[in-house]
Amino acid sequence: MSLVTFTQARCPELAEFLESCCAAELMFEGDHPNSHSAYNHIHLWALEWWADHHDWIDIDYRVEFVDLIFERWRGRLTGLWPYQEAGYRFYLYEALAPTVSVVAETPHGFAYDSETATLVSSPREIMSLYENRSWGANFSFDPWDVSRDKILATVEKKRGSIGKPTAQALGLQTGKLRILIEQMGLDSEVNDIRKRHKRRPAAFRAEEDMPYQFSVYEMRLPARYR
Numbered sequence: 207m208s209l210v211t212f213t214q215a216r217c218p219e220l221a222e223f224l225e226s227c228c229a230a231e232l233m234f235e236g237d238h239p240n241s242h243s244a245y246n247h248i249h250l251w252a253l254e255w256w257a258d259h260h261d262w263i264d265i266d267y268r269v270e271f272v273d274l275i276f277e278r279w280r281g282r283l284t285g286l287w288p289y290q291e292a293g294y295r296f297y298l299y300e301a302l303a304p305t306v307s308v309v310a311e312t313p314h315g316f317a318y319d320s321e322t323a324t325l326v327s328s329p330r331e332i333m334s335l336y337e338n339r340s341w342g343a344n345f346s347f348d349p350w351d352v353s354r355d356k357i358l359a360t361v362e363k364k365r366g367s368i369g370k371p372t373a374q375a376l377g378l379q380t381g382k383l384r385i386l387i388e389q390m391g392l393d394s395e396v397n398d399i400r401k402r403h404k405r406r407p408a409a410f411r412a413e414e415d416m417p418y419q420f421s422v423y424e425m426r427l428p429a430r431y432r
Contacts (some may be wrong), residue, residue: 209270209271209274210224210225210274216260217256219252219256219259220252220253220256222276223252223253224271224275227248227250227275228274228275228278228279229278230246230248232245232246232282232286232308233245234286234309235287235311236247236286237312237314237347238312238314239295239309239310239312239314239315239316239317240309240317240318242307242308242309242317243307243308243309243317243318245344246307246308246309247297247306247307248275248305248306248307248391249301249303249304249305249388249389249390249391250271250272250303250304250305250306251302251303251304251341251389251390253268253271253303253304254303254304254336254339254341254385254404255341255342258322258340258341258342259300261315264337265333265334265337268304268333268336269330269333272298272304272329272333273304273329274304274327276306276425277336279296279308279432280296282425283308285324287310288310288429289313289314289429289430289431290429290430291367291429292310292311292312292429293310293426293427293428293429293431294308294309294310294311294426294427295308295310295311295313295316295317295424295425295426295427296308296424296425296426296427297309297317297318297422297423297424297425298331298332298422298423299323299327299420299422299423300332300335300420300421300422301389302341302344302385302389303336303341303389304332304333304335304336311428311429315347316424318422321359322419322420323419323420323421323422324350324419324420324421324422325421325422325423325424326363326421326422326423328423328424329423331421331423332422332423334422335421336429339344341424344385345378345382345385345386348377352376352378352386354375354390354392356376357376357383357387357392357396358392358395358396359385360372360375360376361396361397361399361400362376363375365403365405366396366400366401366402366403366405367405368380368383368384368387368396368400370387370409372392384410384413387410389408393410396408
């Protein structure tokens with residue numbers, strides 16, 4: 207049984223999220239890997255959200271989840287320019303939720319700050335960090351009650367505001383709302399709403415600004431890999 211079929215039978219919403227990660231648009235513009243990762247990274251927040259509610263989401267499942275994303279990306283990336291000219295670096299790194307990313311090989315090498323990133327040898331080492339870590343425990347509310355659609359609908363109702371009134375309407379602190387927008391990958395959609403209401407784009411935290419120590423797994427694929 208495939209991982210998607212297994213997941214679909216137990217949690218259709220997570221299966222949909224998995225498929226969307228596998229099919230995510232990937233871009234490699236600019237000459238620095240941070241530029242690539244800033245566009246291509248995906249926080250696996252839904253994986254950790256549902257892990258709070260399903261015991262079958264264990265380390266083995268988490269590793270398979272990432273393996274499938276990387277497998278699908280590996281096949282799709284043969285059609286983009288770095289396949290012929292450079293190669294790729296795949297990443298799984300520690301954040302509020304485990305995060306996947308891919309960059310083109312460049313003269314800059316490793317994509318992140320080597321002073322804050324600790325390299326590990328396998329995805330399992332990253333996923334083991336989440337075995338007894340509740341995603342919901344990062345917040346002073348039940349994230350089960352704050353869906354993507356609810357956040358976007360509330361931001362729309364508040365005419366693009368992500369300040370205190372919008373956060374309070376969702377039962378959140380202002381800073382927690384921004385974290386959820388970042389972790390759920392809603393920054394572009396939120397800024398689209400802000401644009402419609404003639405507000406300036408909000409500046410969400412960039413990957414390269416991460417101020418803490420974190421672990422990262424790196425997999426390198428040479429140009430024209432098979």
